[in-house]
Amino acid sequence: MVEERTPAVVLRARAYGESDKIVTLLTRDWGKVTGIAKGAKRSQRRFVNVLDSFTHVQLYFRPGRGNDLAFIFRCDLIRNFRAPSLDLERYAFASYVTELIDVMIVDREAGAEAYTLLLAGLTALEEEQVLSTLFLPAFTLLLLSCTGYEPNVTECQHCGVSIGEHAGPSVFSPSRGGLLCPRCHDHGGMTIHLSDDTINVLATAKTTPPEDFLRITTSPRTTRETRAVVTSLLSRNLTRPLKSQAFLEQMGALHDSHVDGPQGE
Numbered sequence: 001m002v003e004e005r006t007p008a009v010v011l012r013a014r015a016y017g018e019s020d021k022i023v024t025l026l027t028r029d030w031g032k033v034t035g036i037a038k039g040a041k042r043s044q045r046r047f048v049n050v051l052d053s054f055t056h057v058q059l060y061f062r063p064g065r066g067n068d069l070a071f072i073f074r075c076d077l078i079r080n081f082r083a084p085s086l087d088l089e090r091y092a093f094a095s096y097v098t099e100l101i102d103v104m105i106v107d108r109e110a111g112a113e114a115y116t117l118l119l120a121g122l123t124a125l126e127e128e129q130v131l132s133t134l135f136l137p138a139f140t141l142l143l144l145s146c147t148g149y150e151p152n153v154t155e156c157q158h159c160g161v162s163i164g165e166h167a168g169p170s171v172f173s174p175s176r177g178g179l180l181c182p183r184c185h186d187h188g189g190m191t192i193h194l195s196d197d198t199i200n201v202l203a204t205a206k207t208t209p210p211e212d213f214l215r216i217t218t219s220p221r222t223t224r225e226t227r228a229v230v231t232s233l234l235s236r237n238l239t240r241p242l243k244s245q246a247f248l249e250q251m252g253a254l255h256d257s258h259v260d261g262p263q264g265e
């Protein structure tokens with residue numbers, strides 16, 4: 001049996017039959033992997049404390065063919081992120097980032113970038129005394145970028161002119177997936193007005209290491225505008241609603257994440 005190995009983060013696991021578990025992980029080298037861990041409910045040797053969500057492991061497995069489940073031989077613990085089990089808000093945030101990864105990443109398409117982002121997110125949740133108010137929007141923005149849905153903030157999505165060459169405020173058009181220059185405000189349906197600072201934050205997402213971008217501090221206005229941009233993009237690209245988002249909304253953590261109404265008409 002060919003045995004592969006890669007570091008991975010457990011996204012979710014569920015019981016299967018009397019003694020097995022079906023586990024979904026985001027791996028560094030194989031994208032998203034779902035596999036069966038035979039005897040996981042009993043084996044203290046091969047699977048002790050390693051199949052809980054948010055656990056960083058070394059995965060030993062045989063990939064499945066096509067849509068078949070992978071076969072998981074064993075997992076060795078690399079790091080057990082404890083913050084989510086100690087703090088309800090951090091649990092909600094960790095649930096959100098793992099569910100978002102799970103929904104947005106399809107099988108092997110993901111490169112190591114999404115894996116690095118997830119680890120950076122869980123590490124920030126574990127180590128930061130005070131989380132950036134931009135943490136969730138920043139994570140979402142970086143994941144949109146990993147999956148090819150990042151907002152285009154360098155050129156007008158209608159006329160193609162370079163943003164910055166034009167004096168005057170630009171607006172963000174969710175339906176166009178990017179900015180519109182002052183002359184083209186009316187060509188993007190519902191739009192969101194953005195400050196220069198917000199445009200700068202959106203532009204630096206690509207060039208900043210994720211562990212730093214998840215820790216940046218911004219003004220309340222920039223936080224609000226960035227949330228509006230990522231929420232609008234996400235709602236266009238999610239294939240199903242996130243359970244963890246409903247939980248977060250109950251906690252009030254996303255209370256002002258709505259998209260602004262039609263403007264500039």
Ligand SMILES: [Zn+2]
Pocket residue numbers: 156157158159160161180181182183184
């Ligand atoms: Zn334009």
